[in-house]
Amino acid sequence: MSWVVLVLSGLLEAVWATALGKSEGFTKLGPSIVFAVALIASMGGLAWAMRDISTGTAYAVWVGIGASLTVAWAMISGAEPFSIVKTLLILGLLGCIVGLKLVGDH
Template sequence: MHWLVLIISGVFEAVWATALGKSEGFSRLGPSIIFAVTVIISMGGLAFAMRELPTGTAYAVWVGIGASGAVAYSMMTGAEAASIAKIVCIIAIVAGVVGLKLAS
C-alpha cells in the first residue's frame, strides 16, 4: 500500500512541478490552483509512505518519478526538445527507482 501511494505521489509531483512552471510566478490562476492542490496531495502521500519506507528510498523514488514524469511530459508536449540522450537518462532514472524498490 505504501509503495502504491508513493508512486501516485510521484506522479502528482510531476503535475505540480509542471503547473508551477505554467503559473508564471503564480500570476496565472488556473495553474496556480493546480499547483496548490497537487503539491498538498503529493507531499501528503510522501509523508504517508515514509511511515513505512526508509526516508532516503522514499524520497529518491518520489523525486525520480516526479522528475522523469515532468521531463517526459515536456518532451511529449513539445515544450522541451526530445533527444536520445534525454530518453536514455530518463530510462536510467526509472531503472534506479525500480532498483530501489527491488532492494527494499
C-alpha cells in the first residue's frame, strides 16, 4: 500500500508544480488553492509512505514521478515544445523509478 500512496503522491507533486506555475506568483486564486491542497496532500502521502519505504528511495521515486509528469504535461499541453529527446529522457527516468521498486530496500 505504501507504494500506491507514494505513486499517488508523486502524481500530486506534478499537480502542485503545474499549479504553482499557473498561479503567477500566487496572484491567481484558483491555481494557488490547487497548489496548496495538492502540496499538503503530496507531502502527507510522501511522509506516510516513508514509514515503510526508505527515505532515499521514497524521495527519489516521488521526485522522479513528479518531475517526469510535470515535463510530460507541459509538452502535452503545449506549454513547452515537444521533444523526442525529452520524451526518451522521461522514459529513462521512469525506468529508473521502476528499477528502484524492483530492487527494494534489500
